[in-house]
Amino acid sequence: MTAPVVELRGVSRTFDRDQPVYALRGVDLSIWPGEWLAIVGPSGSGKSTLLNVLGLLDRQTEGTYRFDGVDVNGLDDLARAGLRGRRIGFIFQAFHLLPHRTVLENVMLAELYVGTPRKGRRERALAALERVGLGDRASFLPTRLSGGQRQRAAIARSLMADPSLLLCDEPTGNLDSKSAANVLDILGDLSREGLTLIVITHDEHVAARAERRVRIVDGELIEIEPVRT
Amino acid sequence: MKDLQPHLSPRDLVEEALASLTARPGRAVLTALGTVLGVAALVATLGLSKTAGNQIVGRFDALAATDITVTPKTAGSGRVAGASDLPWDAESRLVRLNGVVAAGSLSDVDLHGDLVRSVPVNDPVAQTEFQLPVKAASPGLYAAVRASLASGRLPDAGHSARADRVALVGANVAEQLHATRIDDQPAIFLGDKLYTVIGVLETVPRQASLLGSVVIPEGTASRDFGLSGPGSVQVETRIGAANLIAGQLPVALNPSDPAALKVTAPPEPRRVRAGVQNDLNTLFLLLGGVSLFIGAVGIANVTLVSVLERVGEIGLRRSLGAARRHIAGQFLLESTTLGLLGGVLGAALGTLVVVGVATSKTWTPVLEPWVPLGAPLLGGFVGLLSGIYPSARAARMEPVEALRSTM
Numbered sequence: 279m280t281a282p283v284v285e286l287r288g289v290s291r292t293f294d295r296d297q298p299v300y301a302l303r304g305v306d307l308s309i310w311p312g313e314w315l316a317i318v319g320p321s322g323s324g325k326s327t328l329l330n331v332l333g334l335l336d337r338q339t340e341g342t343y344r345f346d347g348v349d350v351n352g353l354d355d356l357a358r359a360g361l362r363g364r365r366i367g368f369i370f371q372a373f374h375l376l377p378h379r380t381v382l383e384n385v386m387l388a389e390l391y392v393g394t395p396r397k398g399r400r401e402r403a404l405a406a407l408e409r410v411g412l413g414d415r416a417s418f419l420p421t422r423l424s425g426g427q428r429q430r431a432a433i434a435r436s437l438m439a440d441p442s443l444l445l446c447d448e449p450t451g452n453l454d455s456k457s458a459a460n461v462l463d464i465l466g467d468l469s470r471e472g473l474t475l476i477v478i479t480h481d482e483h484v485a486a487r488a489e490r491r492v493r494i495v496d497g498e499l500i501e502i503e504p505v506r507t
Numbered sequence: 508m509k510d511l512q513p514h515l516s517p518r519d520l521v522e523e524a525l526a527s528l529t530a531r532p533g534r535a536v537l538t539a540l541g542t543v544l545g546v547a548a549l550v551a552t553l554g555l556s557k558t559a560g561n562q563i564v565g566r567f568d569a570l571a572a573t574d575i576t577v578t579p580k581t582a583g584s585g586r587v588a589g590a591s592d593l594p595w596d597a598e599s600r601l602v603r604l605n606g607v608v609a610a611g612s613l614s615d616v617d618l619h620g621d622l623v624r625s626v627p628v629n630d631p632v633a634q635t636e637f638q639l640p641v642k643a644a645s646p647g648l649y650a651a652v653r654a655s656l657a658s659g660r661l662p663d664a665g666h667s668a669r670a671d672r673v674a675l676v677g678a679n680v681a682e683q684l685h686a687t688r689i690d691d692q693p694a695i696f697l698g699d700k701l702y703t704v705i706g707v708l709e710t711v712p713r714q715a716s717l718l719g720s721v722v723i724p725e726g727t728a729s730r731d732f733g734l735s736g737p738g739s740v741q742v743e744t745r746i747g748a749a750n751l752i753a754g755q756l757p758v759a760l761n762p763s764d765p766a767a768l769k770v771t772a773p774p775e776p777r778r779v780r781a782g783v784q785n786d787l788n789t790l791f792l793l794l795g796g797v798s799l800f801i802g803a804v805g806i807a808n809v810t811l812v813s814v815l816e817r818v819g820e821i822g823l824r825r826s827l828g829a830a831r832r833h834i835a836g837q838f839l840l841e842s843t844t845l846g847l848l849g850g851v852l853g854a855a856l857g858t859l860v861v862v863g864v865a866t867s868k869t870w871t872p873v874l875e876p877w878v879p880l881g882a883p884l885l886g887g888f889v890g891l892l893s894g895i896y897p898s899a900r901a902a903r904m905e906p907v908e909a910l911r912s913t914m
């Protein structure tokens with residue numbers, strides 16, 4: 279049996295305020311390679327905090343987090359940044375494409391900080407764009423793309439580093455239903471190809487596409503029985 | 508965990524910084540404007556003072572830089588009782604020196620209260636007696652002071668040796684003395700002695716006072732008025748020889764007591780230049796410094812605004828594996844590039860100003876090579892300093908917060 283990609287044990291995240299905020303409380307979660315996990319929950323339930331911890335953008339205050347078998351709490355910020363760049367892809371609700379750079383340049387950005395050689399970067403970026411069906415939009419500025427196309431460009435960017443885990447934060451939150459379906463289809467393709475996906479959403483339809491769902495309420499994680507289709 | 512270290516190649520860093528700047532070219536140029544003006548002011552000030560300094564030295568070269576005057580220290584005017592510190596043969600002693608073009612002695616003549624009189628004509632209202640300065644000159648003096656004649660001739664060594672009673676009158680007084688027409692052989696009285704006017708001086712660039720005087724030969728002054736020795740010596744040197752000759756003059760003229768002579772030589776060219784720079788520049792350099800400072804504040808301000816605007820981009824870069832130092836490096840490089848750009852434009856603008864002003868005044872533009880070459884570096888340094896705070900802010904930013912913002 280292979281090791282889980284993500285293994286959280288008793289993870290808590292507390293924000294020190296006048297009134298301490300317990301955003302996560304004792305979360306246990308294991309995600310195996312190739313799994314498609316949806317995390318659902320109302321706003322303010324701790325979804326974003328969980329995403330930030332999972333994406334190494336934030337540190338938990340208690341518990342252990344092993345990513346690909348490595349205890350990431352023992353890593354300094356520099357190593358966490360390196361790990362994040364190489365092994366974790368991010369998809370954001372707001373796409374986060376640089377408006378003054380072409381789609382191709384935006385995708386090429388993914389290799390900037392991970393030490394891959396410059397040679398072949400353009401070809402790899404083009405291949406990633408082909409993969410999401412945007413090969414013919416490579417030279418466009420993101421402002422000229424539809425929302426769905428922008429999200430696909432962002433997916434292409436996240437695939438460049440060949441990540442172990444794709445973290446999606448409300449990936450369809452800014453999209454109409456047709457574009458959302460299109461983006462979800464692409465995520466489904468990636469899942470079938472063996473990529474591990476975590477999708478955070480408050481949309482039950484999006485969650486329904488996942489193989490496995492967990493609900494987060496008041497910082498506590500509850501496994502939902504798989505829906506039989 | 509060495510293999511996990513994030514890595515950013517310098518070339519990628521430069522490309523990212525340039526891409527961010529060229530995304531908003533208008534803003535980049537406006538941001539650099541303060542630095543452009545500051546650097547331009549500095550370059551123009553340095554260049555113009557250099558150009559003007561060179562020009563003034565060039566003017567001195569034409570006349571003053573070759574002019575030396577020697578006078579006795581103790582009492583001037585040649586009226587010293589007993590022996591004068593200057594010898595009668597000063598002229599012949601000096602023309603032997605290499606570098607001396609012409610030399611001659613010039614003295615004030617004391618008429619002991621007598622006046623200069625023109626020959627009376629039958630005009631009762633016309634004035635005939637004047638309190639005019641009378642000078643005695645050696646034959647070589649006229650060349651040394653570059654005198655030119657309106658009419659007549661110059662006295663020569665023979666006049667002086669024979670103590671002939673001949674005189675030159677300056678153009679300004681020729682009319683009063685009825686001595687404008689030399690072919691009439693006009694005469695004037697110095698006291699009760701009758702002198703023939705043999706020439707009228709038109710211009711004397713180096714001793715303009717001669718134009719208002721009566722000039723007689725030295726020998727004549729010695730016999731008629733008891734001139735005991737030359738009152739001063741005028742020397743014209745070759746260009747560049749003035750300081751050398753100035754050092755040799757006292758020994759040549761008065762070997763027994765060189766220190767008794769006062770030599771007035773033109774100031775050294777270097778000092779002229781330094782003086783000009785001091786006078787002209789302080790204000791403009793200050794002005795350039797102030798606008799450079801304003802330029803730095805401008806870059807810092809715009810870079811800070813840019814950091815706040817690009818919170819999402821910073822978050823994205825962090826999510827793509829950028830370390831804090833990479834974020835800081837990029838913003839620092841952007842502000843440095845802005846400063847460098849401002850420096851280049853400023854150096855070009857400043858050089859244009861120098862050339863333009865020099866052309867309009869028909870001067871030769873002079874610019875130290877390190878000024879236009881160093882100016883971009885100065886601009887880059889200003890940009891680097893301005894970027895320190897904004898880039899530190901950018902690096903401190905939490906990716907968590909950054910990613911929640913929309914772009």
